[in-house]
Amino acid sequence: MSGIRYSAVIAACIGMSFSARAQVNPNEKLAQALKAIQENYVDTMEDERLTDAAIRGMMKELDPHSRYFSREESAGMRQAMSGSFVGIGVQFILQHDSLYVTQVIAGGPAEKAGLLAGDRILTIDNEPVTSIPEGNYGIMKKIRGQKGTTVSLAIQRKLIAGVINKEIERGTIPDKSVKAAYMVNSHTGYISLSIFNLTTRTEMDKAIQDLKKQGMEDLILDLQGNGGGLVQSAIGVADEFLQKDQLVFYSVGKDKGKDYYYSGGFGNFMTGKLVVLIDQNTASASEILTGALQDWDRAVVVGRRSFGKGLMQRPVNLFDGSVLELTGARYYTPSGRSIQKPYKGANYEDNVHTRLASGELTDANVIHFPDSLKYTTLVSKRTVYGGGGIMPDKYVPIDTTEYAGWLQRVTGGGLVNKVTFDYMDSNRTMLLQQYKDFNSFNKQFTVPDNLVKEIVTTAEKSGLMLQPGSKDRTLSLLTLDIKGQIAGQLFASNDYYLQVMNSDNDSYRTALQILENPAQYAGYLKSDAGVKKK
Known part of the structure; x- marks a missing residue:
């Protein structure tokens, strides 16, 4: 009899469970779970920590590019995109339990205070460098701070006896997206972009104008390793090269409506030969730019197939300063290509090793595109492909060493x-x-x-x-x-x-070779020359 009563209790509990599950609002369920942990878990857990973990868990159910940033992380993200930071303007190396200045940024507070490359920093605000936790990151946090505040450094300088004390007022230090800009020869310029941030267009304007003053007629734009950044900055850079009202890309959101983004016609290099360098780590905003230039037959693309990120994120600010960066749309190149590679069931992030293992990074013939992903460029009607990154016009295998x-x-x-x-x-x-x-x-x-x-x-x-x-x-x-x-x-x-x-970069040398041969350059833009695409 007792067994029957026990079974009845179990059945009643199961019934209550199903009933509760049918009635409970998902929001209430989340709150109930949080309360249960607070009241019953053996250790004390901070509410914010648990909430952050719950949100991150939800993000894992979405695509690989939808992310959650805590207050601290979102502040760092905003600073990374701002094109500047507040500090004193030095680069350093930590070794032998000593901190050495390796570079002093020209015009920055450190240079004005008389710091020199090679100086050994002993203390920061009277705290010995050896006692600062978190290594390089901890030291960076100590040196950076609020604009107008000061940091106290005790340094040793070679060939000078004693300790030199410096009080340096922190200031705004440019964090440039243009890594390098120089003349390769009398008529060819080179610009490397590492990220697309708020100052990228301004930096590009200056770099192009400076190179043109030095005689630049042709340009190599290096996007190797550029993982993207702000979409608006990519549009701004495309504007440097495209004619007025040429489509840069369009996006399709949840409602299936299309938003179109066009060039403004205010560029500084809308004529002249252009080669764009890409590789397996060229992603997102870099692919938007590359796709637009390729689709309009404006540039010869050299290197290896890009990463394949065709999803646009839109930030949603939460009340505490944290941010949900959610995929709100898919973007398409002017010819209609989606370049997003598959991510369900794939080793998505292990980009280099996966492609090395497949042979793709050393042999273009390994890459196969189905006819369903075939598109044509807008001027010369060349064949291009979507569905997994931008395929270059001229493939250059990786140096495996x-x-x-x-x-x-x-x-x-x-x-x-x-x-x-x-x-x-x-x-x-x-x-x-x-x-x-x-x-x-x-x-x-x-x-x-x-x-x-x-x-x-x-x-x-x-x-x-x-x-x-x-x-x-x-x-x-x-x-x-x-x-x-x-x-x-x-x-x-x-x-x-x-x-x-x-x-000693093969893609760079290939770009120079193409630019030095006008017939070869024109050939890539007029026909399906270059790598055979299957």
């Missing part, structure tokens, strides 16, 4: 930074006397063999052995990296690092 474990682990582990800085610390004065400018340095400077040997020896002692089959190529890239870092530190600009590295 760059992604080999040895080189990545040595550079990522800071070993090259350490050896380079030690060399600069001992030889800075001599190098500045010997090389008056970057051009003379780039032509004449040779990396000392002992620097390369030191890195290789240290790496091998830690178990990182060079592979015989790729040893020569690996050492060549390592040597170039050392030279680039020395150039950047010596002449206080990261532009020079990229300029050195470009000398």
Whole structure:
């Protein structure tokens, strides 16, 4: 009899469960779960922490690009997109439990206060550098702050006895999206964009105008590794190259309505040969720009198939300062292409290794497009494809040595930074006397063999052995990296690092070759020349 009563109780509970499930509003259910945790969980949990976790869990049910940013994260995101930050204008390296200044930004507060590359920072606001938690990130937070406030630094300078104390007022420091802009030769310019933020269009205006004053007729626009940013900035950059009222892209939202975005006709380089460099990490706003230029037959696209992000995010601000960045629309290039790659059931984020494993990054013939994804450009009616990134007009395979474990682990582990800085610390004065400018340095400077040997020896002692089959190529890239870092530190600009590295970049060299051959350039824009697309 007791068993019957027990079964009846279970049945009643199940019935109540189904009834409650049918009646409870999902919002009430979430609140009930939060209350249950607060009242019954063995440890105390902060409400905000639990709420953040619940929201992040909901985001996982959406697409890979819908994200939640807490108050702190959203503040950092806004700063990253602003094109500037508040600080003193230095770059630094932390090694041997010491903090060294590697670059001083021209015109910034640190330069005005007399800081020099090579200075060793001992304390920040009287706190020893060695006691600041979180390493580089903690130090950055201590140095940055509110505009107009001061930070106190105690430094040591080589060849000067004693400690030098500096009180530096924090100011606005530009965080440029144009990584480098220089003349390759008498008529070809080069601009590298790392992100699309609020100052990108202004930076592009200045860069193009400066290069045109130096005789630029052709341009290489480098979007390799550019993961995107603000869509409006991508439209602004497209405006530099497209004629008035040419469609840049259109979007389709939840209601299936279409919004169209056009160029304004106020560009600085609407004629002249243009090559755009892309790779597997070129994404989002970069793909919007590349797709527009390719669809209008305005540029020859060189490199490897881009990432494949065709979803537009719209920020929804929550009352506490946090932000939901939700996919609100899909975007399409002027020819009608969606370039969003599949993400359900795919290893979506592991972009490089997945593509290396498939062979796509070394052989264009591995990439197959079905006829259903075929589109035509708007002027020359060339064949282009959607459904998974922008396929370049001229495919350039990846240099697999760059992604080999040895080189990545040595550079990522800071070993090259350490050896380079030690060399600069001992030889800075001599190098500045010997090389008056970057051009003379780039032509004449040779990396000392002992620097390369030191890195290789240290790496091998830690178990990182060079592979015989790729040893020569690996050492060549390592040597170039050392030279680039020395150039950047010596002449206080990261532009020079990229300029050195470009000398051995296959996509960059291919772009130059195409620009130097007008018939070849025209051929890519008039027919389905280049890689055969299947």
